[in-house]
Amino acid sequence: SSAQKGGWDSFMDKEIHEDPTAVADTLLGRFNPNGDLNLDEVHIEPEVFRQIDKIIIVACGTASYAGFVAKYAIEHWVRIPVEVELAHEFRYRDPILTPRTLVVAISQSGETMDTLMALRHAREQGSRVLAICNTQGSSIPRESDAVLYTHAGPEIAVASTKAFVSQVVAAYLLGLYLAQVKGTMFRDEIHQVVESLKDMPRKIQWVLDTQTQTIARAAKSLITAKSFLFLGRHVGYPVALEGALKLKEIAYTFTEGFAAGELKHGPIALVEEGEPIVVIVPSSRGRDLLHNKVISSIEEVKARGAFVIAVAEEGDPDVDRYADVVFWRPTCPTLMSPLVDVVPLQLFALEMAKDKGLDVDKPRNLAKSVTVE
Numbered sequence: 001s002s003a004q005k006g007g008w009d010s011f012m013d014k015e016i017h018e019d020p021t022a023v024a025d026t027l028l029g030r031f032n033p034n035g036d037l038n039l040d041e042v043h044i045e046p047e048v049f050r051q052i053d054k055i056i057i058v059a060c061g062t063a064s065y066a067g068f069v070a071k072y073a074i075e076h077w078v079r080i081p082v083e084v085e086l087a088h089e090f091r092y093r094d095p096i097l098t099p100r101t102l103v104v105a106i107s108q109s110g111e112t113m114d115t116l117m118a119l120r121h122a123r124e125q126g127s128r129v130l131a132i133c134n135t136q137g138s139s140i141p142r143e144s145d146a147v148l149y150t151h152a153g154p155e156i157a158v159a160s161t162k163a164f165v166s167q168v169v170a171a172y173l174l175g176l177y178l179a180q181v182k183g184t185m186f187r188d189e190i191h192q193v194v195e196s197l198k199d200m201p202r203k204i205q206w207v208l209d210t211q212t213q214t215i216a217r218a219a220k221s222l223i224t225a226k227s228f229l230f231l232g233r234h235v236g237y238p239v240a241l242e243g244a245l246k247l248k249e250i251a252y253t254f255t256e257g258f259a260a261g262e263l264k265h266g267p268i269a270l271v272e273e274g275e276p277i278v279v280i281v282p283s284s285r286g287r288d289l290l291h292n293k294v295i296s297s298i299e300e301v302k303a304r305g306a307f308v309i310a311v312a313e314e315g316d317p318d319v320d321r322y323a324d325v326v327f328w329r330p331t332c333p334t335l336m337s338p339l340v341d342v343v344p345l346q347l348f349a350l351e352m353a354k355d356k357g358l359d360v361d362k363p364r365n366l367a368k369s370v371t372v373e
């Protein structure tokens with residue numbers, strides 16, 4: 001009913017607009033009054049955390065892309081290898097697991113059979129499993145050694161949106177906690193990252209408040225496009241994959257996400273006149289290496305006639321010159337940018353699906369939670 005949808009046209013509308021609260025609520029209650037992280041709720045001794053020398057994140061779909069984002073942050077902060085693997089691939093390839101490996105199973109529903117089988121395998125091999133999950137008491141947290149809940153609230157639309165941002169936040173909290181117990185970051189540094197995390201709900205809200213019209217207009221103008229490419233680099237890469245997934249799931253458009261650096265190794269052959277390409281542009285502050293490299297990717301596809309839709313930081317001096325459409329986002333540290341960059345892509349898929357007259361909450365052939373292997 002419309003009341004359940006809080007006045008929105010669809011659950012997906014409602015849930016995208018809950019991205020800011022999903023982030024804020026997942027941060028809530030996870031700090032001591034002095035600002036240090038407190039993850040007592042996971043019931044794993046700090047001593048055990050200190051011994052962890054490798055993390056393997058297992059998940060499917062959107063949850064796997066949240067894990068892929070977290071890999072960049074956790075490796076940077078904790079200086080241990082983080083692998084991200086689709087649960088069904090992990091399960092059947094004889095992965096290397098030791099008691100010092102922490103397997104992190106990310107799942108919104110907590111009932112995805114592929115992820116459940118992966119975590120059972122990891123525990124049989126003697127590794128510890130921590131679940132990042134949005135559903136209290138579901139199978140995945142019940143069968144894990146520990147759980148860190150996301151507090152996104154119930155997600156009804158099949159395509160996952162607010163769960164994604166809350167999963168990134170929970171995985172970041174885990175990374176920062178590991179950095180705290182292992183001493184791989186200074187306390188002040190951790191506090192600074194926490195402050196920027198706490199700023200994110202406001203920044204996401206800004207995107208929702210100011211960019212929706214531009215996004216809706218762009219979707220309308222591209223309704224007949226046969227395919228879309230999504231490009232990103234660093235944390236923008238998993239965001240590109242997630243944006244591509246959203247559009248294929250609910251608008252049934254053929255999409256592919258690529259690492260921007262990979263363009264010249266193949267995907268550029270696909271670019272022809274008018275091909276829409278969505279590019280996630282890193283922060284332009286200092287116009288660092290990452291930013292400049294993605295700008296050159298835009299130039300390369302532009303030179304071949306692509307129609308470029310950029311997701312870029314407010315005030316980026318280079319984007320306006322090359323992009324046909326820009327979805328702006330506020331300034332934030334690179335590792336925080338996935339939390340804002342994904343939002344316009346969620347809205348874009350939603351608008352596209354609505355324009356096509358599709359059922360955005362219940363796309364064909366898909367289930368909210370896949371409980372078979």
Ligand code: G6P
Nearest residue numbers: 061062063107108109112160367
């Ligand atoms: C299904 C859903 C996706 C979701 C994936 C993982 O395929 O359609 O939206 O990302 O399962 O679900 P989970 O509940 O484990 O996060």
